[in-house]
Amino acid sequence: MAEVSKTLVEMVDERPNIDNSETFVQLWDIYRSARQLFDKRFKVSMDAGCAEFVPEYEGLPGTGARGMVSAWSGPEIDWFIHSWIGNPKHSFTNMHFTVWLGPQVKVPHLAIALGTVPDVFFFCDFLARADTTLDLEHLDRYYGAETNDEYFAFRRNPNMLQFVSPSNYVRRVMSESGICITSQSSPENIQFIGDMVFKRLNRWLKWVDEAPPVPLVERAALAERDLALRKNCALRDPANVIGDRLFGPAMTERLVSTLWGGNRVSQRPM
Numbered sequence: 001m002a003e004v005s006k007t008l009v010e011m012v013d014e015r016p017n018i019d020n021s022e023t024f025v026q027l028w029d030i031y032r033s034a035r036q037l038f039d040k041r042f043k044v045s046m047d048a049g050c051a052e053f054v055p056e057y058e059g060l061p062g063t064g065a066r067g068m069v070s071a072w073s074g075p076e077i078d079w080f081i082h083s084w085i086g087n088p089k090h091s092f093t094n095m096h097f098t099v100w101l102g103p104q105v106k107v108p109h110l111a112i113a114l115g116t117v118p119d120v121f122f123f124c125d126f127l128a129r130a131d132t133t134l135d136l137e138h139l140d141r142y143y144g145a146e147t148n149d150e151y152f153a154f155r156r157n158p159n160m161l162q163f164v165s166p167s168n169y170v171r172r173v174m175s176e177s178g179i180c181i182t183s184q185s186s187p188e189n190i191q192f193i194g195d196m197v198f199k200r201l202n203r204w205l206k207w208v209d210e211a212p213p214v215p216l217v218e219r220a221a222l223a224e225r226d227l228a229l230r231k232n233c234a235l236r237d238p239a240n241v242i243g244d245r246l247f248g249p250a251m252t253e254r255l256v257s258t259l260w261g262g263n264r265v266s267q268r269p270m
Contacts, residue, residue, distance in 0.1 A: 003162040018118035023185040024088035044074035049263040065246035091118035102269035103219035105211035125178035151177040234260035
C-alpha cells in the first residue's frame with residue numbers, strides 16, 4: 001500500500017474548493033445506519049453541555065462552514081460523540097462516531113471518523129484500555145485474527161492510501177490494527193469502507209455483550225484512565241487547526257471541550 005504523510009491542513013490547502021456534497025451524503029448515510037445499530041443496543045441521553053452545538057452551529061463569516069456536535073451518556077456509556085463539521089462544497093468535512101464505554105467492562109472504546117480532505121478519509125480503531133505490550137490477553141482477545149486481517153485487507157487494497165499522521169501522539173494512540181486511509185470517492189471505495197464500519201461495529205457490540213464485569217475495586221482507576229485518554233485525544237487532534245480557521249479559536253476551544261466532556265453535566269457511570 002502506498003502512503004501519505006502530509007497533514008490534513010496541507011491536503012485541504014492543496015485542493016481547497018472541491019465540491020464533496022454527494023460524497024458527504026453517502027458517508028453520512030453510513031453514520032446514520034451505524035447510529036441506528038447503536039441505539040438498538042444502548043440507552044443514552046444527550047448531555048446538556050452540548051446544547052449550543054445542537055441541532056447545528058455556523059462557522060466564521062465567509063467560510064460557509066457548519067456543524068453539529070452531540071454528546072451522549074448512559075448506564076453503560078461514559079461518553080458518546082456523534083458529530084460533524086466542515087463545508088461539503090469546499091473540500092473539508094469531518095464526522096465523529098466515538099463511543100467511550102463505562103468502566104463496568106474493559107472492552108476497547110470504538111472510534112470511527114469519516115470525512116473528506118478532499119479525498120475520502122477513514123479512520124476506525126478499537127482504543128485499547130490496557131498496555132497491550134504487557135496485557136497479552138487484552139491483545140489477543142481484541143486485536144487477534146479477525147481484527148488483524150481487516151487491517152491487512154486495507155493495506156492490500158490498491159485503492160486505499162495509508163494515512164500516516166505526522167503527529168507522534170496520534171500514531172502512539174492508534175492500536176496495532178487501527179485503520180487510517182484516504183481514497184478516491186467512488187461507489188466501490190465507499191462500499192468497501194462502509195462494509196468495514198459495520199463489521200467492526202457489530203463485532204464490538206458482541207464484545208460488549210460477552211464481556212466479563214470489571215471488579216468494583218478496579219473501576220475508578222479505569223474510569224480515570226479513560227478520561228485522561230479522551231482529553232488528550234481531543235486536545236491533540238491535528239484537525240483542531242482547521243477548526244480554528246472555520247470557527248475561530250474561541251468556538252473551537254468549546255467544541256474540543258465538548259468532545260472530551262470538559263463541560264458535561266451528566267454523571268459518569270461507575
